[in-house]
Amino acid sequence: MDDRLIESLTAAVTSAPADLTLRLHLASLLVEAGRGPEAIEHVATALAAEPTSVEARELMARAMGTSPAPAPPSAPTPAAEPSEPSSGFDWHAAESDLGERVGPMFVDGTTEDPGPAPYDVEQVGVRLADVGGLTEVKKRLEASFLAPLRNPELRALYGKSLRGGLLLYGPPGCGKTFLAKAVAGELGASFLHVSLADVLDMYIGQSERNVKELFEVARSSAPCVLFLDELDAIGGKRSLNRSSGARTTVNQLLTELDGVGSDNEGVFVLAATNHPWDVDPALRRPGRLDRTLLVLPPDRDAREAVLRTHLRGRPVERIDTRRLAKATDGFSGADLAHLCESASENALMDSVGSGQVRMIGMTDFDAALAELRPSIGPWMETARNVALYANASGEYDDLATWLRKRR
Amino acid sequence: MSDVDHLLERASALLELGRPADAEHAALEALAADPTSAPAFVVLTRALDGQRRFDEAVGAGRSAVAADPDLADAYVALAWALVGDGRADDAVAVAGSAVALEPHEPACHHALGWALLSSSPPRHQEAHDAAARAIELEPGATPAYSVLGLALAGLGRRREGRKVLREGLRINPHDPYLHNNLAKIDLDRGLRIGRTGRHLSAAAGAIPQEPVVHRNLDTLLVRFAMRLVWPTLVALSVLRLQVALDAPWWSRAVTGAVYAGLAGLMVAWFSRQVPRGLRFWARGVLARVALPVRLIALAMLAFAACVVATAFAPTSLAAVTEQAAGVLLRLAFVLAAVLLVAHLVQRRRHRRG
Numbered sequence: 046m047d048d049r050l051i052e053s054l055t056a057a058v059t060s061a062p063a064d065l066t067l068r069l070h071l072a073s074l075l076v077e078a079g080r081g082p083e084a085i086e087h088v089a090t091a092l093a094a095e096p097t098s099v100e101a102r103e104l105m106a107r108a109m110g111t112s113p114a115p116a117p118p119s120a121p122t123p124a125a126e127p128s129e130p131s132s133g134f135d136w137h138a139a140e141s142d143l144g145e146r147v148g149p150m151f152v153d154g155t156t157e158d159p160g161p162a163p164y165d166v167e168q169v170g171v172r173l174a175d176v177g178g179l180t181e182v183k184k185r186l187e188a189s190f191l192a193p194l195r196n197p198e199l200r201a202l203y204g205k206s207l208r209g210g211l212l213l214y215g216p217p218g219c220g221k222t223f224l225a226k227a228v229a230g231e232l233g234a235s236f237l238h239v240s241l242a243d244v245l246d247m248y249i250g251q252s253e254r255n256v257k258e259l260f261e262v263a264r265s266s267a268p269c270v271l272f273l274d275e276l277d278a279i280g281g282k283r284s285l286n287r288s289s290g291a292r293t294t295v296n297q298l299l300t301e302l303d304g305v306g307s308d309n310e311g312v313f314v315l316a317a318t319n320h321p322w323d324v325d326p327a328l329r330r331p332g333r334l335d336r337t338l339l340v341l342p343p344d345r346d347a348r349e350a351v352l353r354t355h356l357r358g359r360p361v362e363r364i365d366t367r368r369l370a371k372a373t374d375g376f377s378g379a380d381l382a383h384l385c386e387s388a389s390e391n392a393l394m395d396s397v398g399s400g401q402v403r404m405i406g407m408t409d410f411d412a413a414l415a416e417l418r419p420s421i422g423p424w425m426e427t428a429r430n431v432a433l434y435a436n437a438s439g440e441y442d443d444l445a446t447w448l449r450k451r452r
Numbered sequence: 453m454s455d456v457d458h459l460l461e462r463a464s465a466l467l468e469l470g471r472p473a474d475a476e477h478a479a480l481e482a483l484a485a486d487p488t489s490a491p492a493f494v495v496l497t498r499a500l501d502g503q504r505r506f507d508e509a510v511g512a513g514r515s516a517v518a519a520d521p522d523l524a525d526a527y528v529a530l531a532w533a534l535v536g537d538g539r540a541d542d543a544v545a546v547a548g549s550a551v552a553l554e555p556h557e558p559a560c561h562h563a564l565g566w567a568l569l570s571s572s573p574p575r576h577q578e579a580h581d582a583a584a585r586a587i588e589l590e591p592g593a594t595p596a597y598s599v600l601g602l603a604l605a606g607l608g609r610r611r612e613g614r615k616v617l618r619e620g621l622r623i624n625p626h627d628p629y630l631h632n633n634l635a636k637i638d639l640d641r642g643l644r645i646g647r648t649g650r651h652l653s654a655a656a657g658a659i660p661q662e663p664v665v666h667r668n669l670d671t672l673l674v675r676f677a678m679r680l681v682w683p684t685l686v687a688l689s690v691l692r693l694q695v696a697l698d699a700p701w702w703s704r705a706v707t708g709a710v711y712a713g714l715a716g717l718m719v720a721w722f723s724r725q726v727p728r729g730l731r732f733w734a735r736g737v738l739a740r741v742a743l744p745v746r747l748i749a750l751a752m753l754a755f756a757a758c759v760v761a762t763a764f765a766p767t768s769l770a771a772v773t774e775q776a777a778g779v780l781l782r783l784a785f786v787l788a789a790v791l792l793v794a795h796l797v798q799r800r801r802h803r804r805g
């Protein structure tokens with residue numbers, strides 16, 4: 046009966062392709078009938094016409110939950126295959142689903158490679174579940190990055206709007222690099238991690254060629270996440286009129302991002318910087334790294350999660366993570382990692398001194414806390430001035446709001 | 453390329469990005485690799501200078517000079533550090549050595565010009581000559597236009613000064629210092645609030661970390677607030693008349709509403725001339741300005757509050773607030789007059805001294 050309904054609805058949609066309500070209705074029936082891939086096709090069409098539709102997005106989540114996303118032929122490893130229908134994305138389920146299969150492809154960039162490559166394809170063992178807090182950021186990454194990567198159909202539809210990449214920014218040590226690695230871990234896609242400081246440092250005068258090659262490798266291993274770390278190193282707005290190597294490198298990067306003379310299909314660019322205001326504005330124009338994502342220091346709950354992550358596997362005893370989280374306001378993820386290190390060290394020193402092995406306890410943490418200060422103060426100062434005085438186009442509104450709340 | 457060159461290149465790039473703390477780090481690494489490297493000391497000097505740690509910068513600059521007494525760059529860096537440290541007279545001598553070493557290097561003349569301009573009393577004419585020489589050697593060096601423009605303004609040739617700065621902006625429309633200094637020339641005279649605001653916006657957008665620009669914006673804000681005195685005065689005289697004539701309460705309310713609307717329009721206009729988010733960056737301005745200015749501003753605020761109260765209060769109260777407004781206004785004027793006289797006396801002493 047359902048099938049007949051679906052048939053007639055399909056006919057109706059074919060004759061009235063612009064009727065989104067009809068199309069979504071059909072899609073929901075398809076989802077219920079367990080025909081996920083067909084549903085995705087319709088929802089994606091609807092989403093393309095109306096990207097903000099909540100109903101369509103929910104349907105998409107459901108449809109993706111039911112459908113094994115067909116792996117693209119060139120994919121080095123099978124993409125995620127969530128087996129249970131679920132609304133939203135279940136990180137833990139994904140983690141167990143992906144299991145051992147995540148193993149990034151090793152790319153060999155031997156083609157006339159001068160010396161050691163400034164980039165390498167990484168073995169990624171981190172998952173988004175390992176990233177503490179940052180719920181909002183994870184959500185946005187899922188919507189704008191992971192979902193399309195997992196679904197080639199979606200990708201085809203959104204191909205145009207996926208042009209360009211996402212720029213993560215925020216204070217140091219708050220998990221930008223960590224997040225990017227986790228994204229790669231989630232996808233099992235090949236992941237090219239390159240610090241632009243290295244591109245410049247290693248081959249001054251040749252960085253241009255390196256950038257070109259980097260993208261070639263990325264394209265040849267599509268689908269691939271290309272992570273450009275420390276983007277500000279490549280030349281800020283002030284080096285615009287400098288006749289340095291940075292300028293030509295920026296130009297090459299622009300060319301590559303625009304996909305001029307080549308197709309960037311399947312190459313997803315993720316970039317990170319602590320100083321987005323130092324990034325060449327040309328790099329941030331539409332179609333390039335135009336979407337930004339602010340990665341902030343962890344809030345209290347997130348700090349607790351981060352602490353728990355870092356304490357996992359350590360010999361700890363009666364640690365009140367909640368109290369610690371409360372006492373570490375303003376700490377970055379890296380600061381928290383450092384705190385755990387120091388506490389362990391305290392316990393170790395003590396054990397060595399007394400000759401008696403003991404667990405890491407709260408006293409170790411208190412001692413470590415007394416010596417630690419949050420490290421993001423200078424960044425905050427800089428960011429505050431930018432948000433106050435140089436936010437003409439409103440691009441740092443979210444930063445400004447956050448800074449105001451912290452006062 | 454050696455490790456040290458490499459680190460220095462990176463440090464210089466970081467300096468240009470306006471990240472002196474990171475640059476300092478790279479420079480120190482370079483020094484760790486080669487503790488006798490004069491160029492490394494030069495970069496370190498500039499990095500410390502950029503963090504306003506002038507005392508340390510002077511030390512690093514002296515080390516640079518000691519490491520290579522023939523390196524003009526070292527003298528230039530030291531001169532800038534000395535100026536920052538408030539020892540412009542020493543800086544003049546040091547920059548002079550740089551010029552002697554490299555008479556064809558515009559950066560040396562530029563540093564000399566700035567040192568001369570910063571010495572007290574400022575040696576405007578010599579600064580003018582040094583900056584002119586720098587520009588002659590390198591017509592595209594816009595920072596020297598700033599020195600030349602300010603020197604001209606200091607010589608009383610403000611029009612020419614402005615012209616030079618605008619010329620610099622034609623060469624590099626984004627040079628934030630030119631924008632700031634154009635604004636500064638206007639600010640000193642208290643003219644053209646809108647134009648000054650636009651220049652300061654451009655400067656703040658490019659160098660949001662520069663405290664000089666923040667200060668200039670604060671000054672501009674105070675200047676603008678003083679402009680609001682005129683409509684307040686007019687409102688007060690109308691209200692006085694209305695109180696004297698025992699006009700109905702609503703006529704005073706109308707006066708008050710018109711006044712408030714006008715003031716609102718002025719503020720709206722002003723907020724479009726200055727960096728976006730006026731209410732955020734302007735917060736706490738009274739705590740940042742000098743004490744005398746703060747006093748005058750507070751008196752003026754109280755004055756405006758009394759005028760508003762006169763507009764909307766019942767008749768009996770209005771008579772009182774109207775009187776109070778008059779008193780406060782006079783108080784502010786007296787304060788301003790005293791301060792002006794003090795300022796003039798001090799300046800004259802300065803000239804003689």
Ligand SMILES: Nc1ncnc2c1ncn2[C@@H]1O[C@H](COP(=O)(O)OP(=O)(O)OP(=O)(O)O)[C@@H](O)[C@H]1O
Nearest residue numbers: 176177217218219220221222223319351378379382
């Ligand atoms: N949200 C988080 N959850 C768990 N660990 C975190 C988190 N944020 C940071 N960390 C820890 O801090 C370390 C540093 O983080 P990461 O290198 O990702 O920061 P970053 O933002 O890239 O910093 P930088 O700007 O200095 O490159 C990570 O290796 C991780 O151990």
Ligand SMILES: [Mg+2]
Nearest residue numbers: 221222274317
């Ligand atoms: Mg990082």
